[in-house]
Every structure is written in C-alpha cells, then in structure tokens.
Amino acid sequence: MTHERVAVVGIGQTKHKKRRDDLSIAGLVREAAQRALDDARMTWSDIDAVVIGKAPDIFEGVMKPELYLSDALGGAGKPVFRVHTAGSVGGSTAIVASHLISSRVHRRVLAVAWEKQSEGNAQFGLGGGKSGSIGAGGAFAPWIRAYIRKSGAPEHIGWQVAVKDRQNALRNEYAHLQLKDISIDKVRESPMMWDPLHFLESCPSSDGAGAIVLTDEAGGDAAAADGRAPAWVLGTSMRSEPSSFNGRDPIRPQAGVDCAWDVYRQAGITDPRRQIDVAELYVPFSWYEPMWLEGHDIAPVGEGWKMVDRGETAFDGDFPVNPSGGVLSSNPIGASGMLRFLEAALQVRGTAGEHQVDGAKVALAQAYGAAAQYFAMWAVGTDKP
Amino acid sequence: MTTRQKAGETRETAVRQDSDIAIVATAQLPAVRRQELTETEMLLMVVDEALGKVDLKRSDIGFSCQGSCDYISGGTFSFVPNLDAMGAWPPIHESHVEMDGAWAMYEAWVRLRHGDIDIAVAMGSGKSSTGDPAAIYPLELDPYYLAPLGLDPVSLAALQARQLIESGKSTERELAEIAARSRRDAAGNPNQQVRTAEQDVDKLLAEGYLRNPLRRSDLPPISDGACAVVLVRGPRAAELTERPAWITGIDHRSEVHNPALRDLTDSASTRLAATRAGGVAGVEVAELMAPFTAQEVILRQSLGLADDVLINPSGGALTGNPLMATGLVRIADAAEAILADGRSRTLGHATSGPALQQNLVCVLEGDNR
Amino acid sequence: MTVSTQTVSTIQFPYKRTLGPVMGRFFSELTARRIVGIRSGERVIVPPMEYDPETGNELARDFVEVGPAGTVRSWTWVAEPIASHPLDRPFAFVLIRLDGADTDLVHVLDAGAEDAVHTGMRVAPRWRDEPVGRIDDIVCFVPGERAETPEGEPGEAQEVTTMEYFSTITYTDVLSPTLVRYASNLRAGKLTGQRCPQCNRVFLGRGYCSVDAIRLGPELDEDLPDRGVVSNYTIVTPTPYPGQKETEPFARASVVLEGDEMVIAQQQILDLPVSEIRVGMRVRAEWMPEAERDAAEITSKGWGTVAGFIRGWRPTGEPDEPAEQYMNRVF
C-alpha cells in the first residue's frame, strides 16, 4: 500500500509574547488556527479532524485541555486528538496529523500546538511544583559543557548563535523577542543563569500557538492550481530512547541520529548538508545549534561549531538555520516544535516574507524533548515527491 | 443461530487483506484500589504478558503508543519513565497521548495502515489512587466557568442521571439492576476490583443516596491498573493466533464540552463514531465504558443496541476503573470475546471528558471457519 | 529498619488567567450584579462564549442580559462538601435555565436541605458582598424569585481582565517494593542497586533495566560505594516562583559512583564555593545523621534520588580523575 501524499496548505501562528493578556486560552489557539484556515481558504466545517499538542498540563493548570478547547477549534462532531511527547510535541502533533492523511483516514486535518506559559510558571512546572527547580537550562547545561569541552569549541560560538537567531527574529513579526540592539557583548555580559549558559543564550518564556492545515494530494494540487503553492511532506519520523543508562550519549543521542536518517531516507536525501536548503532546529539554548548539526549528521562530529563560526548557518549563509528566529526568540513550549515545522513549510512555499531564504526548496524541521531523548522531524519540499 | 444471522446479516467471512489490522493479544493487570508497583513496572508486566501470548519480542514491534495523564499520575512528564517499559534501546518508534489507552490504540491503528510495519503495541496506565479524583477532575473542565465551581465527576454524573430519569428514559431500579448485573459478572472476572459487593437489586435500592439520584452502587471504584494490546497487520495476524480480532471499524468523535450545553441524556458522538465504525448490526457483545450506571443506559440507547446484545460481561468500568486504561480494557475485553470466547462480532467503547464528551468505538470481528 | 511505604505531597499554584473580550465582559458585568449571555443565531448562550460551540464560528459580541432568576433543570445533593467545593455546608449542584437564556448554567444552590430541592423550582442569585470578577461573585443561588443582594446599590461595572485560580492537589504516593527496600537500605546508610543479568548495568531505585525492559528483583541487589567522581554540574541562578525557597546561586552536580556504574544527579557539593566545583573531582557522600534520615522525597516516579539521606558530597582531596570520560554522565 502506498501512502497518500500530504500537503501543507494553511499555516498560522500567533504573535508570540511574554503574556498575551488580551486573549483567553481559546482565543490564543483560535488566533493561530483561524489564520491557518484563512491561509488554506477554508472554514471550520471543511476540517475532518483536529490534532492538539501541548507540553505538561500543569503549565496552565488545565488537565487534558483539548476537552475544553474542542469547541474552540470547531471540534464538535469530529475526532479531536491530543498528543504529548514532551518538548518534541509540537513536531509530533504535525506528524500525527500528517499520518491521518497519509493513511487515508482523513483528507483535511487541522493541527494546533500551543502553550500559555504566563498562566503559570514553567520553572515551577518542571520542578514538579517543588523548590529548587533547576529548570530546563539547569538540566541541559551540563551536556552543553560536555559538548564545549569535547569539541574544543570557543565560547563565542554560543554567543554568536544567540545573536544570529535574535537578528533573524527581527525579520519575523510573530517572534516574541525583538532585540534590536542585540550584540555579542550584550550576550557575553548578560547574567550567567545556568553556568555555562548566559541569560541571553537561553530561550524566553512565551504565550503562543501555531497551526497548520494538511490535506491529501488532491488538496495540495488544488491549492497549487489556485496559485497557492503547498509544502509537500517528503518524510516524517519520531524516535525515542530512555533518559538514563550507562552508555547513552546524551550529547549526540542515537535517537536523533536515527530519526534524521529515517527522514532523509524517505526524502531521498543522502547528503543533508548539500540537499537541504534551510533547517529549523529546536535550539532553546544557543549551543544546541552546533550540537544538532552534528546530531543529525549535517556536520561531522566535532565540526558543527565550525559551520557556525564560518557564518554558514546565518541568514545569508549557505545552510541557514532558524531564519524564523527559532526557539531562542519565541518559546511557547508546546508550540515550539510546531513553529519549527510550520516555518519549514513557509520556506518551501516561498511565503516566509522578510525571513524567506532565497531558493529554499527542501527544508528540514526538528523538535526534541525531555532529556534530549524524544525526537520528531520532518522534511518538506516545494516539489511534489 | 448467531445474533448476526438473526439480525439478517448476510456478510460472508471476509477475505483478509494485507491492509487489515487485528488485535492478536491483550493483557491487563487486575484493577486494584492501590497498586504498589510503579506505572513503568505495571506496563512492563502487561507488555511482557501480551507479547508472550503470541510469542513476540519487543524487538519485533514497529511502533508503540502509550496513553497516560500527568494529573492522574501526580507528576510532570510522568510518561517519560514509562518509555523504559518498551526497552527503548536501540531507539524506538513510539508516541504518547495524554488520553486513555484506547486513543493510543487508535494512533497505533493509524500508523499500521501505512503498511511499512506489521506489529504495534498500544498501552494505557494510570494510578488514580494517588490523588482524589473529586479534587482532580474539575481541572479538566472549562477553566473559567466550570473548574472554579469544583464540579466533581460524581456530582456531574448525578446531574446527568437525574435528567435521564426525569425524561422517562430510565429508572432508579434500572440503574440498580445494571449495578447488580455488573457486580455478578465481575465476580467471575479476576481482573475486576468490585467482586464481592451486594448484588440484590432491592437491597441496593434500599441504600441511601451518595449523590441523589445516585447511590454508591451507581459509581465506579477508584482503581489502579494498566492494559496492553498487540495489533498486527495482514496475514501475519492469522499466523500469530488462531482467531484474530479484526478491527473492521474504529472511529472517535468529540462533542460540545460544557455539559450544560448538551442533551445529557443522549450521546450523539458515540452514535456517530459507531456509524462510522461500521454500525452495530450483528454485535453480540458490547463493552461500554460506562463508569456510572446511567451512562450505560445512555450509551446503549444512543447506539440502539438490541436487547440480546450482551453488555459488559466483564463487569465493566463500574467494577474496575483504572483511569487512562479503562477504555483500552473495554476494547481488550471485546477482543478477548473473539480471541478466547469465539464470538463473531463485538464492540469496544471508550469515553473521555465530562459526562461522555468524547467517545471512541471499535468494532471487531472474528473469522467464522 | 522500616520506612513508611507512602509519601504525601501537595502541588499548589495560583494560576493567573487572562480572560479575553467575551469572558472579560461577563465577569465585568457580574461586578455590577448583572448576568449576560451572548446571541448565537436564535439562541442566547449563558455564560457567553467567543464562538458557537457547535461550529467554532466566531460570534458577534451581541450580549444580552438574562436572569437573574431562573429554573432548576437538574440537581444533585452534596451532603458532605470537600475543600474544592464552593460551599462548606450541604448544598446542591444545579443546572439552571436563567430567564431569557436558551442554555443551562452550572452553579450551586444553597437550599438548606435536600428535600427543599426539585427540578422546576425557581431560584435567584445570592451576590457576593465584594465582587472579584469570578464565577463565584454569584456565591450561590437561593430558592425564590428574588436575588439576595448586599446592602446598597451595586457600583458601575468594574473592568475585569484576569482571574486567579488557586489549584491545590494532594497526592499520596505508594512506594514499590523495590523503593521500600532501597529506602530502608538508605536509612541504614547503604546505597544499593540491582545489576541487570542481561546487560550487566546497575540501576538504582527503579526495579527494572531501562535498556532491556526486564524487572530486577531483590536477588540482584548490590551494595554500591558511597564515593565517586563529579561528572558534570551546573550553577543555577534561581528565579522566583511560588514555593521557591532558593535565593542565591546554587550548584547541582552529577556524581558517578566508583566503578563507573551509576550516576546520581542533582547533588550538592559541600564545603566548596560553587565557583570551585570541577569535573573529575573525587567526592564522598555526607550522610544525614541517622535520626534525620527521611524518605519523604523518595517517589515512585523518575529515578532513585538520595534526597533525605545524603546531605551532599564532600571533596576527598584526592587527585582529580580525567574529566572527559565522565562528562556525558549527567542523569
């Protein structure tokens, strides 16, 4: 049985902010979803099924919030599904939605991922409600130290990524942080939050949502015929590995390597560095850019930081990473993966506006979660596979 | 004559296609008031048992999906350790839903339909014993209008039951009869928790109300438990077990969230899901996730089940209710009616959300040789 | 020596919700003792929603005043309220069809006794003395046609844009047999784990092998050294949040036990300024005095903690181990 081809025909996101005090939770997800529907020239009634993703429920104190959000997303009478795979959830939400189409269960699916972090407190949530939470930064900082030590990377690499992603965010009206005067000096001089990570090398805490409308091949063709180029899904994959055991390499997790190669195989990619035009990688702390370049075999082991150093991942480099501004500029946790996935689709549709990378025809998106152990990735392209 | 023949079904035994998907094995831990094992250990055991029944190893699994809930488990990212129950090294292809295991099975079914893998495992696990469901469950309600009122699930079920009774669709006696029947059935099912409770209808009716018009016998117990099912695609299923439970239809539907905006005496989403799953004609056994007696009446009426359909022969959610696994247990029990008991067509149902907001229906068939 | 087989913890947090334009209007009106619904086609939905719940279509902001009296459409009696209920004396949960509304409202009724409640009865709100802009500005409904109002006229409607929701849940965690044994050994000053017969790895406080997915029973118990090497660390600058007690930068280190078997995460290094912690540093456990050892932090979730038994780790002064071979070992 061959799969149905899947096209992304609608994309929407909120203006991400520290606190969207103008909106309810329903209002937040609807802002993104309505924009995706408008982009797809659809209404709520055109949608067959809704897939919702978000990170832990304790962040907003609403248990299984997809129940309350069902009506807000036109879910009455439809299948409404809730995915939760830790930080990778925004990506896996898009993938689960795409599978509903590639398996020919549905023809038009709305996928929405969100977080309204300002309702609660992520440090509190991640610490299980207890004092002395180390937060995500404290959890990842030791591995970042290990990467720096082993690769011999100079410390300015982290600062450089922090600056680059914030500069990219200035091109993206939806991005949370708009730091016009960002500079290497500012990053270096910002407080040390989780040694070796400076404050400005870390992601913000955001309210936000991202949404996509996916269709079958006929839907993609119809959009194309209407002059609205779809993004075609070239490959999807999810991989997981245990958090903790002797022999695990958490710096370059095998699950991330396997996940990438599963996508590359489906997309016919044998040389990711050459065949991928732009990548949206989940980089909540600046050092994860070189770590994932190596972790997904885009750069050889120990060489990822050199790509950064040479400016190759900059907006005008030959392998731009995170033209959207990335997680470093907007981090509504549960939606952060979805924002990577939808930015990749924007790029290959040629609709990324000011942050459009010239000639992007194949884009890679990635999200990861928990102890760098859950991975979700997809590749999308301008041309139908 | 089978129920199916009586219902005028003329369908011949289908020739199974490569794309067909069957449940070939299930396992569940007995529902108990307090399980001392961790969720990870519970899942380890049910996966071991289910795979063992069909002589499969974890390395044979192409995809797995777990269903659990942080608020019920009482931790943030509580599903992360549960991954270890799958032996996720080398890394595996898996997913997690913050939903009952029945929806994890739905995702596994969708994944198998792609045809590139043959074997999937779905799981559900929960330890309701750790917190008070009456305090936790209001958190799944509209956070502005409903959650602050602390509307607990038993009170909500009572509001629903009253409307059912006052609309003339049921009686307190019928509810007591359902409780009595469920308890009788549970007495013969070691997986159920309430196995020795009162079974006399008049004595049940003589008990006082817990939440008028519901009595304690109309309510489920608080349970811990876990369940796993093995799904296999195509002819491989028939190689692994004598009588696979073929999934001939599965669908789930949501409806309006706020119970005060719905007709609580009907379950339109269950009816729609059942229609899309192929309908109830010829169903011999229906395992309905009705943690409250009145909900069994609503589901039965909404589905239009005939009088001779056997409802919840397992004892049902009323006598064992391991939240996040209860729905998958219903499907597993419906599958076992085919795998082990030789039934031809059965139905498993799962529900989620306040007063039957979201419903999943899975129709299963065995081949008649 | 025995340990308690269960631990109790309470998770509480004051969530701050932003309401958006429609709910904001509803709660604002409540402060002036008015109840509004919203028009959706032929219907008036109460309380108002931003969208038609049946279709998802955005609703025009056409607000309609309803009630304040209404008719009970369903009810149940709560004889013994719990802490999360809105009233602390026996009351009824009710569905009320407010006059002028086409949908029911969930609320509570203070009727004194169960036999005073029936479907079809007329009820009206009892208003809170000082409105806060929340659903319980209607404290409850009471039998009859007339709202119970505090002295004096209500003021102008106050603009309400946020609401607080205080969530508190208590969990009782039962320890697995493995954890009970683990905690008992800790109480006796011993670190123990189980060695997997398949892969030879040692796991602490789990009872199973995370790689092979097999259960590891007491017959596989092994004592582990309480000495090790700092494999990695971070220094955390604490951010304030409800329940946070840390105010100064604090270090959390991972310690690989001697023999390279097992790593214990998030440990404190004692008697050393945080700036002097090094990867490769050799340390030994500083156990709590026997009388103070406490299993309250041992839970059935996650992986073996030593909190409550080992206060931290003290440098031994021996020469450092080469750092690189340990740095990956964080969890």
Ligand SMILES: [Zn+2]
């Ligand atoms: Zn092992």
